Amino acid sequence: MLSCYIIYITDLLKYSFHYGDGTQGNMEIVKEILEWKIRRNALILAHNYTRPEIQDIADFVGDSLELSRKAAECHAPVIVFCGVRFMAETAKLLSPESIVLHPNPLPGCPMADMASPEEIRAYRAKHPDAGRRIRQHHGGYQNGGGHLLHQRQCGKTSRLPAAGQASALPSRRQPGANIAAKLGRKIELWPGRCPTHNKILPEHITAARQRHPIAIVLVHPECVPAVVALADHALSTGGMLRFVHESAQKEFIIGTECGILHRMRKENPDKAFYPLEPAVLCPNMKRITLEDVLNSLRDMSPAVELEEEVLRRARAPIDRMLEVR
Numbered sequence: 001m002l003s004c005y006i007i008y009i010t011d012l013l014k015y016s017f018h019y020g021d022g023t024q025g026n027m028e029i030v031k032e033i034l035e036w037k038i039r040r041n042a043l044i045l046a047h048n049y050t051r052p053e054i055q056d057i058a059d060f061v062g063d064s065l066e067l068s069r070k071a072a073e074c075h076a077p078v079i080v081f082c083g084v085r086f087m088a089e090t091a092k093l094l095s096p097e098s099i100v101l102h103p104n105p106l107p108g109c110p111m112a113d114m115a116s117p118e119e120i121r122a123y124r125a126k127h128p129d130a131g132r133r134i135r136q137h138h139g140g141y142q143n144g145g146g147h148l149l150h151q152r153q154c155g156k157t158s159r160l161p162a163a164g165q166a167s168a169l170p171s172r173r174q175p176g177a178n179i180a181a182k183l184g185r186k187i188e189l190w191p192g193r194c195p196t197h198n199k200i201l202p203e204h205i206t207a208a209r210q211r212h213p214i215a216i217v218l219v220h221p222e223c224v225p226a227v228v229a230l231a232d233h234a235l236s237t238g239g240m241l242r243f244v245h246e247s248a249q250k251e252f253i254i255g256t257e258c259g260i261l262h263r264m265r266k267e268n269p270d271k272a273f274y275p276l277e278p279a280v281l282c283p284n285m286k287r288i289t290l291e292d293v294l295n296s297l298r299d300m301s302p303a304v305e306l307e308e309e310v311l312r313r314a315r316a317p318i319d320r321m322l323e324v325r
């Protein structure tokens with residue numbers, strides 16, 4: 001009990017230190033969240049793109065792959081997942097014994113919805129060989145919830161596979177095109193795209209480099225190939241965070257959803273971060289609020305529910321995704 005109390009006080013101090021300047025209105029609600037978190041023995045996971053105040057109350061903040069790994073290893077009785085729906089479903093797949101709360105069930109990912117189970121079934125019936133090669137190489141790059149993933153051979157990650165891993169597998173258009181360019185291989189591309197990253201244009205890089213000539217440009221592999229070609233590096237959000245932390249450089253232009261700037265600035269106060277385009281915000285990632293988190297912990301709802309069949313069959317592609325380093 002004493003250790004729970006110490007965790008509660010430490011979390012509260014961390015939050016009040018960060019928000020000691022004008023966001024005090026949140027303090028009451030944060031206090032309540034922390035109390036309920038202890039009462040429920042819950043772990044809060046948040047994606048790098050969520051609202052800053054959500055990131056600040058989370059036990060762990062990361063990209064989709066890091067959050068999946070955390071869900072698989074945490075063994076928490078209750079996981080509060082702050083991200084889009086397919087990610088919360090992935091957490092449930094990896095931690096079926098846990099109650100996985102998705103505080104606002106509305107946020108789906110438009111890109112994940114660009115491939116339905118029926119379309120995947122039809123694709124595999126038409127291209128049985130692609131399915132076999134997917135099994136052999138398991139380098140796929142896909143978003144999808146449990147219902148979609150059990151039709152697939154591999155899950156999704158934003159990290160580019162090493163040379164030789166990718167083959168002729170259906171992949172989302174932007175990262176798939178970037179992987180094909182990097183490996184010099186032909187990849188059949190699924191007609192999916194991220195509407196948020198598609199807002200980033202090559203002219204944004206040119207203009208940003210003029211404003212900040214010594215800054216390093218980092219973009220996400222979801223960006224179109226013309227943008228990736230102009231950047232210094234294309235990295236997952238987790239990769240970007242490691243890069244800026246380890247780099248001796250002091251200025252960075254960031255080409256991904258702007259939520260990540262909060263964490264970058266917080267963890268690297270001696271460095272400067274500029275958004276490549278400030279309008280790059282994912283409305284789905286921003287939907288979950290502190291009130292939603294509090295309500296879900298208090299009511300233990302909405303919880304992610306997946307059918308037994310989906311839980312069983314979707315596990316293999318997720319496990320293959322976790323093998324990607």
Ligand code: SF4
Nearest residue numbers: 109110111194196282
């Ligand atoms: S940023 Fe793009 S891929 Fe990520 S959740 Fe939003 S729409 Fe989906």
